[in-house]
Amino acid sequence: MMRNVAILGAGIGAQHLDGYLALPDDFRVHTVCDQDNAKAESLAESAPGCVAATDIEAVIGRDDIDIIDICLPPHLHAPFAIRALQAGHHVVCEKPMAESVVAAHEMIAAARAADRVLIPIFQYRFGHAFAQLQALIDAGLTGKPQVASLETHWNRGADYYAVPWRGTWAHERGGAVLGHAIHIHDLISRLFGDVTAVSAMLDTRVNPIETEDCAALSLRTASGALVSSSITLGAADDRSRLRLVFEHLTVESGTNPYAPGQGTWTFTARDPAHQARIDTVVQAAPSSHQGYAGQFRQLALQLDGQPHRNVSAESGLQSLELVAAIYQSNRERREVGLPLAPDDPYCRNWQPS
Numbered sequence: 050m051m052r053n054v055a056i057l058g059a060g061i062g063a064q065h066l067d068g069y070l071a072l073p074d075d076f077r078v079h080t081v082c083d084q085d086n087a088k089a090e091s092l093a094e095s096a097p098g099c100v101a102a103t104d105i106e107a108v109i110g111r112d113d114i115d116i117i118d119i120c121l122p123p124h125l126h127a128p129f130a131i132r133a134l135q136a137g138h139h140v141v142c143e144k145p146m147a148e149s150v151v152a153a154h155e156m157i158a159a160a161r162a163a164d165r166v167l168i169p170i171f172q173y174r175f176g177h178a179f180a181q182l183q184a185l186i187d188a189g190l191t192g193k194p195q196v197a198s199l200e201t202h203w204n205r206g207a208d209y210y211a212v213p214w215r216g217t218w219a220h221e222r223g224g225a226v227l228g229h230a231i232h233i234h235d236l237i238s239r240l241f242g243d244v245t246a247v248s249a250m251l252d253t254r255v256n257p258i259e260t261e262d263c264a265a266l267s268l269r270t271a272s273g274a275l276v277s278s279s280i281t282l283g284a285a286d287d288r289s290r291l292r293l294v295f296e297h298l299t300v301e302s303g304t305n306p307y308a309p310g311q312g313t314w315t316f317t318a319r320d321p322a323h324q325a326r327i328d329t330v331v332q333a334a335p336s337s338h339q340g341y342a343g344q345f346r347q348l349a350l351q352l353d354g355q356p357h358r359n360v361s362a363e364s365g366l367q368s369l370e371l372v373a374a375i376y377q378s379n380r381e382r383r384e385v386g387l388p389l390a391p392d393d394p395y396c397r398n399w400q401p402s
């Protein structure tokens with residue numbers, strides 16, 4: 050079934066538009082809305098029949114829109130998502146889903162009350178290598194997760210922080226932990242189980258910003274596995290890497306920073322006698338749409354009531370609980386257990402006082 054989409058925000062919204070255009074049987078981008086009219090018009094021109102708008106409230110008030118797709122700065126996600134859900138729209142929301150754990154709970158409650166779908170964007174989950182690894186897990190060839198090392202080593206400088214909301218607690222609501230490494234932490238939660246404990250050291254060492262741009266994290270997951278996550282925005286180039294050690298299999302990702310699942314991964318059996326079987330499963334893994342188009346295809350299946358692998362709103366919430374626990378661990382200089390108690394003050398606000 051065809052559904053009409055309005056994209057709010059014409060920055061990363063351009064990549065969302067490309068994702069919808071790759072699925073012409075599922076979606077039509079009806080409106081691009083940005084307070085900067087020139088940006089809205091320029092992006093709207095790239096989709097057939099798409100119109101530009103500058104007033105979000107007017108767009109939310111329309112009854113010919115099925116999906117509101119929020120690509121605005123983080124402090125605007127929860128307020129506009131809740132308004133859109135209450136107006137009867139499904140909502141797609143860029144990461145971070147909300148500015149706090151409490152705000153994410155409020156979004157989920159609004160979606161339930163309106164009986165509408167709310168999905169956070171974690172498009173890194175959609176790539177061929179993840180389909181290969183999932184096939185190995187489904188075939189029982191990995192064994193239990195043991196350890197992993199994660200790298201989010203990117204390069205961000207003055208140009209990037211010239212956009213006024215970035216690097217500020219008031220608008221971005223966090224730094225590299227919230228804005229950049231949130232993707233790789235979502236991936237490890239999905240592959241190794243939810244994070245149950247974290248010890249964090251954060252610092253601002255690269256740019257003159259309020260929020261953190263470097264981190265060293267130790268995590269334990271529900272499977273008992275131990276994970277190290279190294280984060281910086283001061284690397285010479287942009288690379289993300291995962292090295293995942295399972296009981297029977299060691300997995301090494303490529304280094305594609307923004308689509309790690311689209312690179313070539315290696316899958317090495319601990320017992321060489323099992324390598325041929327692993328290679329067979331990897332080669333037979335299904336291919337499908339990747340990145341944003343991959344997630345939007347799952348959204349179409351979800352809205353049609355079909356089996357799907359879309360990201361749940363609860364995954365968005367959990368990613369924010371981990372962020373809250375990381376900030377708490379760093380500030381209180383101690384290991385923090387997850388999930389956080391609902392009345393934990395970091396669930397309401399993790400910003401420094």
Ligand SMILES: NC(=O)c1ccc[n+]([C@@H]2O[C@H](COP(=O)([O-])OP(=O)(O)OC[C@H]3O[C@@H](n4cnc5c(N)ncnc54)[C@H](O)[C@@H]3O)[C@@H](O)[C@H]2O)c1
Pocket residue numbers: 057058059060061062082083084085088103105120121122123125143144145170172212228
């Ligand atoms: N999933 C990813 O890989 C990924 C990548 C980049 C950004 N993001 C996320 O996407 C969101 C947007 O980031 P961005 O880089 O596109 O930012 P951006 O600043 O480039 O774009 C945001 C746009 O929103 C518009 N805007 C702001 N307030 C508005 C308002 N009240 N009404 C109408 N328009 C308004 C701005 O004019 C701007 O064009 C952030 O949450 C960011 O974390 C996600």
